[in-house]
Amino acid sequence: MIAPTAHATTPTDIDFWFDFASNYSHISVMRIERDAAKRGLGVIWKPFLLGPIFKSLGWNTSPFIVHKAMGAYMWKDMVRQCAKYGVPWRQPTAFPRLSVLPLRVALIGVDQPWIGDYCRRIMRRNFVDDQDIHTPQAVGQVLTDLGLPAGEIVALAQSEANKRRLRENTEAAQALGIFGAPTFFARGEMFWGNDRLDDALDFAAQPIFP
Amino acid sequence: MIAPTAHATTPTDIDFWFDFASNYSHISVMRIERDAAKRGLGVIWKPFLLGPIFKSLGWNTSPFIVHKAMGAYMWKDMVRQCAKYGVPWRQPTAFPRLSVLPLRVALIGVDQPWIGDYCRRIMRRNFVDDQDIHTPQAVGQVLTDLGLPAGEIVALAQSEANKRRLRENTEAAQALGIFGAPTFFARGEMFWGNDRLDDALDFAAQPIFP
Numbered sequence: 001m002i003a004p005t006a007h008a009t010t011p012t013d014i015d016f017w018f019d020f021a022s023n024y025s026h027i028s029v030m031r032i033e034r035d036a037a038k039r040g041l042g043v044i045w046k047p048f049l050l051g052p053i054f055k056s057l058g059w060n061t062s063p064f065i066v067h068k069a070m071g072a073y074m075w076k077d078m079v080r081q082c083a084k085y086g087v088p089w090r091q092p093t094a095f096p097r098l099s100v101l102p103l104r105v106a107l108i109g110v111d112q113p114w115i116g117d118y119c120r121r122i123m124r125r126n127f128v129d130d131q132d133i134h135t136p137q138a139v140g141q142v143l144t145d146l147g148l149p150a151g152e153i154v155a156l157a158q159s160e161a162n163k164r165r166l167r168e169n170t171e172a173a174q175a176l177g178i179f180g181a182p183t184f185f186a187r188g189e190m191f192w193g194n195d196r197l198d199d200a201l202d203f204a205a206q207p208i209f210p
Numbered sequence: 211m212i213a214p215t216a217h218a219t220t221p222t223d224i225d226f227w228f229d230f231a232s233n234y235s236h237i238s239v240m241r242i243e244r245d246a247a248k249r250g251l252g253v254i255w256k257p258f259l260l261g262p263i264f265k266s267l268g269w270n271t272s273p274f275i276v277h278k279a280m281g282a283y284m285w286k287d288m289v290r291q292c293a294k295y296g297v298p299w300r301q302p303t304a305f306p307r308l309s310v311l312p313l314r315v316a317l318i319g320v321d322q323p324w325i326g327d328y329c330r331r332i333m334r335r336n337f338v339d340d341q342d343i344h345t346p347q348a349v350g351q352v353l354t355d356l357g358l359p360a361g362e363i364v365a366l367a368q369s370e371a372n373k374r375r376l377r378e379n380t381e382a383a384q385a386l387g388i389f390g391a392p393t394f395f396a397r398g399e400m401f402w403g404n405d406r407l408d409d410a411l412d413f414a415a416q417p418i419f420p
Contacts, residue, residue: 177283
């Protein structure tokens with residue numbers, strides 16, 4: 001006979017919407033798997049393009065470029081936030097960097113065991129090593145370093161079907177009411193910004209009937 | 211003979227830039243004196259008008275009104291954040307509320323012992339009791355409830371010299387690079403948003419030579 005459990009405590013996974021061009025996504029990419037695992041949660045990686053979202057808000061680039069005072073503050077905030085979360089950081093000389101190709105590759109990897117390592121390495125290139133991330137060479141190097149068949153994956157990433165998938169993910173983000181990155185969904189609730197990642201994880205991990 | 215101290219540990223006060231129209235300022239107004247006092251810090255109240263700052267960013271009202279998706283999210287976030295900080299909250303039926311007069315009165319009170327209580331009561335009217343805060347009646351009621359000479363203070367607040375002070379505070383905010391509220395300055399460093407209040411207080415309270 002199986003003893004009944006008093007409380008259902010099944011945690012759900014967390015949806016993680018991110019763009020490699022986004023500096024606050026950098027902090028979340030670096031810590032989300034570790035902090036989710038602590039609560040017994042998995043991460044559903046949701047790569048999307050911030051550009052079309054920002055365009056719909058009236059900005060033709062990052063708000064940190066559009067609004068200079070906001071940008072000046074953000075670079076100082078990043079130094080302090082990365083120190084706080086123990087995430088490596090160097091202010092890049094180019095911002096925001098083109099991220100379409102690495103995002104397309106991330107879509108190929110979303111259900112693969114290498115997705116987390118891949119995302120962290122792309123972010124490290126952008127926001128620690130201060131290198132471009134949008135060329136086939138850049139992305140290929142990261143895949144090769146992970147022991148993966150770079151040429152094959154990049155070709156798959158550049159297929160029409162996969163390009164469409166990235167557009168669809170971006171449209172899905174917009175339909176969900178996403179207006180920035182990183183954004184998390186936990187049990188259907190939206191949480192915006194790395195500042196809310198812990199709240200989102202706690203919300204996802206709570207017992208259903210506490 | 212006076213024994214030399216090994217470390218200077220004098221904490222500084224924290225500058226608190228806020229507008230009564232700002233919902234995230236509500237959370238900070240409600241908790242800043244308590245959380246500053248825990249660290250032996252005082253609060254320097256800096257009332258200013260967000261409107262002219264937003265105008266310079268290209269918005270003719272709150273970004274939460276300009277950007278509908280952002281606004282929809284903000285109301286959900288406020289419920290969760292207020293619960294987290296133990297701050298009372300009801301979504302107001304009017305937003306953002308006119309705040310010029312209560313800010314002018316706050317300027318009269320910045321060096322008075324009643325400033326904290328006054329600010330919390332104005333915020334409570336706006337974001338808990340869902341009442342207007344911009345009429346002489348509204349502000350007068352709050353002052354009277356505090357046992358203060360309402361007529362005298364409101365007259366002083368409406369003087370040309372004091373109106374100019376509020377404009378000057380707003381210009382000073384802009385010159386400091388402030389682009390939103392609440393904003394804090396600790397040891398000359400800027401911290402934006404209620405999310406950074408604890409970081410700002412910790413930064414202000416740290417020993418100078420640790």
